[in-house]
Amino acid sequence: MKTERRYDIDWLRVIAIGLLLIYHIAIVFQPWAMFIGFIRSDEFLEGLWKPMTMLNVWRIPLLFYVSGMGLYFAMRKRNWKQLLLERTKRILLPFVFGFVAITTLHMYIFQTYYDIPLGYYPHVGHLWFLGNIFAYVLLLLPLFFYLKKNENGRFKNGLSKFMSNPIGPLSISLFFVFEALLVKPPLFALYAETWHGFFLGLLAFFFGFLFMYSGKTFWQTVLKWRYLYLGIATVLYGIRYFEFATEAPGYLTAIEANCWIFGVFGLGYKYLNRPSKILSYLSQAAYPVYIIHMFVLYIGAMLILPLEMPTVLKFIAITAFTGIVCYLLYEFVLRRVVFLRPFFGLKWTSKKIERSKLHSPDINLE
Template structure:
C-alpha cells in the first residue's frame, strides 16, 4: 500500500501544545487564577484574555481530533492486542507516573509561593487529557477495529460522500450541540476533569478517526472551504464576544469550535504538509514538554513575579523561561536518560528515534 506522510497533522499537534503553554502562562495574570490552582500575579494583564477567549473553544477539541486521527494510523499495522499494549506504554504509563510524580511538583511550588504547609497529594492536574484519551481507546477500540475490517464498504463510502460538501463536516456539530444541551457546561471551555470535557473529547476523538477513515474527501473539502469555515467562526466569535461577553449559548460555541478546527485543518493541509528537520525534532519533543510544562512555568512564576519590572515584561520573561527550561530538560535529561524516556512517552532507545510523523494511506479511489 502506498503511503503519504501527514506532516500537517504533526504540525497541528505541535502548534496546539505551544498554544497551551501560552494559554497557561496567561492564566497567571488573570484575577481568578488562584481559583483553579494557579499562582496569581498581583499585577494583572486582563487584556491578554481577549485572544485567549477565541482560542479556548477549539485548542483542546483540536487535540482530541488529532488524537483520534493518530489512532487510525496506529491501527494500520497493529492488531487490537498490539494497539492496546502500545497505547498503554505511550499514554497510560506517562499518565500514571505523572499522576504521582509530576503534577505534584507544581503544587509544591504553589504551596511554597504562598507559604502554605507542604503536602503531597497525587492528582491528574493537566494530565487529565491523557486519562481521557486512554479511556477513549479502550471504549472505542471494538468499533474502530470493526470499521477497519470493513473498509471500502457502504459506511466508508457514505462517509466519503457526506464529507464532499461544505456542510458535510459541519453536520457533526449536531452531536456537539446535543452534548452541550445535555451536560450544560459552565463555562464551555472548562474541559479539565469534567463530564463536559470527557464527552466532548469522546466525540472529537471519534470523529477525528472517522474523518481519516472516510478518505481524502474530507481533506479536499476543508482545503477548498477553509476560509469560509474561518469566516463563519470569526462571525460566531464576534457574536460571542460583543453580545454574550465571551460565553455564548453552548450550541453556538459548539458550532464555532468546529468551524475554527475545520479552518485550521484546511490551512494545515495547504501550508504545513511538508517535511522539515524542525518538525522531526518538535514532534518528538511536544509530548514530554506537555507533561513537564506546568511545574516549569510555576517555577518561572515563583522566580519572576516578585521582581520589580513592568508586568508585561514579567509575562514575556515567564514565557521565555518556560520555553528555554522545557527545552533544556527535554534535550539534556529526558531525551538522553534511557530509563526516563518511557515515563514521558518516548521510546526506550534514544538513538535513531523516528520522527513520530503520521502516515496517511493512499487509497486507489482518490
C-alpha cells in the same frame, strides 16, 4: 500497509501544545488564577485574556481530533492487542507516572510560593487529557477495528461522499450541539475533569478517526471551503464576544469551535503538509514538554513575579523561561536518560537510534 505521511497533522499537534503553554502562562496574570490552583501575579493583564477567549473553545477539541487521527494511523500496522499494549505504554504509563510524580511538583511550588504547609497531593492536574484519551481508546477500539475490517464497505463510501461538500463537516457540529444541550456546562471551555470535557473529547476523538477513515474527500473539502468555515467562526465569535461577554450558549459555541477547527485543518493541509527536520524534532518533543510544562511554568512564575519590572515583561520573561527550560530538560535529560523515556511517552530506544530518527522525515504522530 504503507500510508500517506501527514505532516500537517503533526504540525497542528505541535502548534496546539505551544498554544496550550501560552494559554496557561496567560492564566497567571488573571485575577481568578488562584481559584484554579495557579500562582497569580499581583498585577493583572486582563486584556491578554481577550484573545484567549477565542482560542479556549477550540484548542483542546483540536487536540482530541488530532489524537483520533493518530489512532487511525497507528491501527494501519497493528492488531488490537499490539495497539492496546502500545497505547498503554505511550499514554497510560505517563499518565500514572505524572499523577504521582509530576503534578505533585507544581503543587509543591504553589505551596512554597504561598507559604502553605508542604504536603504530598497526587492529582490528575493538566494530565486529565491523557486519562480521557486512554478511556476513549478502550471504549472505541472494537468499533474502530470493525470499521477497519470493512474499509471498502458502503459506510465508508457513503461517508466519503457525504464529506465531499461543505455541509458534511459542518453537520458534525450537531453532535457537539446536542452534547452542550444535554450536559449544560457552566462554561464551555471548562474541559478538565468534567463530564462536558469527557463527552466533547469523545466526540472529537471519534470524528477525528472518521475524518481520516473517510479518505481524501474531507481534506479536499476543508481545503476548498476553509475561509467559509473561518468566516462563520469569526461571526460567531463576534456574537459571543459582544452579545454574551465571551460566554455564549453552548450550542452556538460548539458550532463556532468546529468551524475554527475545520478552517485550521484546511490551512494546515494547504501550507503545512511538507517534511521538515524542525517538525521531526518538535513532534518528538511536544508530548514530553506537555507533561513537564506546568511545574516549569510555576518555577518561572515563582522566580520572575517578585522582580521589579513591567507586567508585560514578566509575561514575556515567564514565556521565555518556560520554553527554554522545557527545551533543556527535554534535550539533555528526558531524551538522553534511557530509563526516563517511557515515563514521558518516548520509546525506549538508545540515544544513537533516536538521533538517527531525528534526521528522518518519517516520524509519525502515532
